Amino acid sequence: MNDSMNLLIGLAMGLNLLALGSSRLPTLISAVSMQGMALGVMPLVMEEHPDWRVVLIAVATVAGKGLVIPTLLRRAMRAAHIDREVEPFIGFVSSLLLGAGGTVAAVALARLLPLLPEHSGSLLVPGSLASVLTGFVLLIGRTKAISQVCGYLILENGIYLFGLLLLHSTPLLVEAGILLDVTVGVFIIGIIVDRIQRAFDSLDTRKLTALRE
Amino acid sequence: MKELLLIIVPLVGAAAAALWPDNRTRPWLLPVVGGIHVVLAFWLLIAPPEVAPGAWVAFDPLARAVLPAVSLLFLVCAVYGVSYLQVRSERSNRVFVPALLALLGLLSAGHQARHLGLLWIATEGVTLAAVPLLHFNGTPRAFEATWKYLLVGGTGIALSLLGSFCLGYASLHGGGQGDLTFTALTAQGAKLSRPWLLTAWVLLLVGYGTKMGLAPMHTWKPDAYGEAPGIVGAVLAGGVTTVAFTAILRVFGVVSAAGEGFIADRTLLAIGLFSMLVAALMLLGTRDFKRMLAYSSVEHMGILCIGAALGGAGLWAALFHVWANGLTKGALFMSAGNIRRAAGGRTMDEVAGMSVLTPRSVAIFVTGMFAVTALPPFGPFFSELRVLRAAFETGHGGAAAMFLACLLLAFFGLTRLVFAIVDGRPRTASRAGGQKIPETMGVILPPLALLGLSLWLGLATPTVLHDAWTAVVTQFSSAK
Numbered sequence: 058m059n060d061s062m063n064l065l066i067g068l069a070m071g072l073n074l075l076a077l078g079s080s081r082l083p084t085l086i087s088a089v090s091m092q093g094m095a096l097g098v099m100p101l102v103m104e105e106h107p108d109w110r111v112v113l114i115a116v117a118t119v120a121g122k123g124l125v126i127p128t129l130l131r132r133a134m135r136a137a138h139i140d141r142e143v144e145p146f147i148g149f150v151s152s153l154l155l156g157a158g159g160t161v162a163a164v165a166l167a168r169l170l171p172l173l174p175e176h177s178g179s180l181l182v183p184g185s186l187a188s189v190l191t192g193f194v195l196l197i198g199r200t201k202a203i204s205q206v207c208g209y210l211i212l213e214n215g216i217y218l219f220g221l222l223l224l225h226s227t228p229l230l231v232e233a234g235i236l237l238d239v240t241v242g243v244f245i246i247g248i249i250v251d252r253i254q255r256a257f258d259s260l261d262t263r264k265l266t267a268l269r270e
Numbered sequence: 271m272k273e274l275l276l277i278i279v280p281l282v283g284a285a286a287a288a289l290w291p292d293n294r295t296r297p298w299l300l301p302v303v304g305g306i307h308v309v310l311a312f313w314l315l316i317a318p319p320e321v322a323p324g325a326w327v328a329f330d331p332l333a334r335a336v337l338p339a340v341s342l343l344f345l346v347c348a349v350y351g352v353s354y355l356q357v358r359s360e361r362s363n364r365v366f367v368p369a370l371l372a373l374l375g376l377l378s379a380g381h382q383a384r385h386l387g388l389l390w391i392a393t394e395g396v397t398l399a400a401v402p403l404l405h406f407n408g409t410p411r412a413f414e415a416t417w418k419y420l421l422v423g424g425t426g427i428a429l430s431l432l433g434s435f436c437l438g439y440a441s442l443h444g445g446g447q448g449d450l451t452f453t454a455l456t457a458q459g460a461k462l463s464r465p466w467l468l469t470a471w472v473l474l475l476v477g478y479g480t481k482m483g484l485a486p487m488h489t490w491k492p493d494a495y496g497e498a499p500g501i502v503g504a505v506l507a508g509g510v511t512t513v514a515f516t517a518i519l520r521v522f523g524v525v526s527a528a529g530e531g532f533i534a535d536r537t538l539l540a541i542g543l544f545s546m547l548v549a550a551l552m553l554l555g556t557r558d559f560k561r562m563l564a565y566s567s568v569e570h571m572g573i574l575c576i577g578a579a580l581g582g583a584g585l586w587a588a589l590f591h592v593w594a595n596g597l598t599k600g601a602l603f604m605s606a607g608n609i610r611r612a613a614g615g616r617t618m619d620e621v622a623g624m625s626v627l628t629p630r631s632v633a634i635f636v637t638g639m640f641a642v643t644a645l646p647p648f649g650p651f652f653s654e655l656r657v658l659r660a661a662f663e664t665g666h667g668g669a670a671a672m673f674l675a676c677l678l679l680a681f682f683g684l685t686r687l688v689f690a691i692v693d694g695r696p697r698t699a700s701r702a703g704g705q706k707i708p709e710t711m712g713v714i715l716p717p718l719a720l721l722g723l724s725l726w727l728g729l730a731t732p733t734v735l736h737d738a739w740t741a742v743v744t745q746f747s748s749a750k
Contacts, residue, residue, distance in 0.1 A: 216435065219432060
């Protein structure tokens with residue numbers, strides 16, 4: 058059980074690097090989408106006898122993170138007629154190096170934090186920290202609104218990975234509320250992206266510089 | 271039951287407002303709901319209900335100490351909102367009014383949440399409900415401010431969720447059964463896993479600190495306050511920041527109960543002083559009088575953190591300051607909104623001589639500015655004096671000196687900017703605008719009422735508030 062779980066987490070960490078290195082928006086969105094699906098399957102792999110709540114979480118995650126949000130992002134990309142280059146602040150090679158360094162640091166950092174016996178040997182904590190760091194690099198290092206949203210999604214995926222540690226103990230209400238909020242949040246971000254497009258005729262957040270001291 | 275009504279009534283009001291067909295009469299729902307909310311909140315303040323230990327939502331001492339202030343501020347903003355939305359009748363308020371009412375409901379839920387997950391959901395809801403309020407004006411600058419707010423605020427809220435998970439794992443690792451109410455976490459005390467607890471504290475402080483606008487996570491604040499309508503600024507500065515502050519206080523209680531109070535005190539004190547310093551320096555440089563209010567808010571959030579870090583009398587003073595700052599800042603936001611509409615500009619390069627064009631708003635603005643920079647006998651003077659006294663009593667002389675220095679710098683910064691726009695001869699561009707937008711009672715009386723409340727709070731702080739604040743201090747010191 059732990060091995061197949063670690064394989065999935067390893068896949069998610071690999072997708073982090075793909076997201077950091079990709080120069081085209083569709084690839085970035087696909088990486089995010091695949092990561093979302095991998096995350097969605099995890100609760101089923103983790104639990105030996107999944108009950109209906111776990112199945113519900115898995116289905117909702119695959120549908121939300123894997124299908125609905127990437128579709129919305131692709132639609133936003135088409136509707137806005139933006140060209141498909143990513144345009145980084147931080148270059149792709151430096152992003153990849155940052156991501157790889159961050160992954161190593163995450164593994165090292167995770168060793169300092171004590172785990173319960175049933176979670177020992179799991180890559181959940183390093184995987185979570187590495188995804189959070191990847192998300193930050195994308196948030197800071199990319200100029201287009203859609204790539205920033207992708208960065209935010211990877212950041213959230215990292216947090217979701219961590220939440221899996223608590224799957225047994227946190228009541229469903231909390232889980233459901235979190236999923237709902239995440240979806241709504243990205244929805245609204247999507248609307249805003251649309252509006253920024255109309256206001257500025259581009260999705261380049263570098264042009265958002267009227268407000269400064 | 272009444273504590274649930276505090277949440278349900280505004281949410282029902284929001285639904286009603288969303289379905290209400292008429293753009294002209296819809297804003298009246300704001301004061302109606304606000305009025306019911308104030309009655310309920312003050313009823314609960316005077317007759318506090320029993321709190322079941324395992325309850326997820328309850329009007330506990332902390333909610334009792336601050337939620338009525340938010341409720342009162344909202345009501346005054348709602349009354350102002352009716353006149354404001356009449357002036358801005360060219361824009362549809364079909365989204366604005368429901369979002370503002372939903373914000374009130376979620377704020378009530380956040381203040382009363384005694385469960386880690388519920389608290390996070392409410393704060394996330396507050397963040398999202400504020401989005402349509404921020405881009406009400408629909409200008410490119412408003413979109414830019416909203417985008418920055420979402421990106422910075424969204425990251426902050428994500429980090430606070432990660433922090434909540436870490437705290438949950440700290441409890442699980444310490445033998446907890448997955449009960450994430452603050453009562454259970456506090457009861458677990460020293461059994462919480464120390465590395466996870468400290469990780470959680472840092473993440474939650476950064477996450478909720480972003481919402482509160484502590485430096486260096488304050489970057490969304492000047493943009494958002496600068497571009498949003500005055501009442502939105504007032505509700506954000508007096509309500510949203512307060513819910514983040516109570517969240518930090520609740521986590522602070524858990525960390526203290528676990529025996530790590532010293533570290534928590536130190537980090538709060540450091541981040542509080544840093545926020546005050548950054549705000550004071552930015553106040554000396556800014557030329558925009560609406561952004562000025564944002565930096566002033568950052569400064570006062572710093573004061574709240576310093577008070578909480580000092581514990582005991584300092585915490586008491588911080589709760590006092592929540593009331594004093596929220597109400598006074600509300601008056602400033604509304605009068606600044608009046609001046610901004612008449613002037614047609616917002617920086618000292620574009621605006622001058624407003625005392626001729628909008629004499630009443632200017633009188634309130636200048637008085638409010640002095641009140642917020644701690645001129646006696648207004649509320650902030652007394653609360654800040656108590657923070658200072660607590661600092662000296664607990665032997666934090668250096669912190670007290672820095673506190674005073676920052677207050678002085680902020681005073682220079684505020685007076686410089688305020689008198690630049692108030693004095694002198696009106697610019698020709700503003701002159702036409704001033705005649706177009708008269709100062710009606712509807713936009714003058716609400717800020718005046720808030721100034722009156724601030725004065726009353728300073729001169730005769732009601733005993734019931736004394737009791738409410740003391741109850742929180744007792745709760746915190748007994749948990750240690």
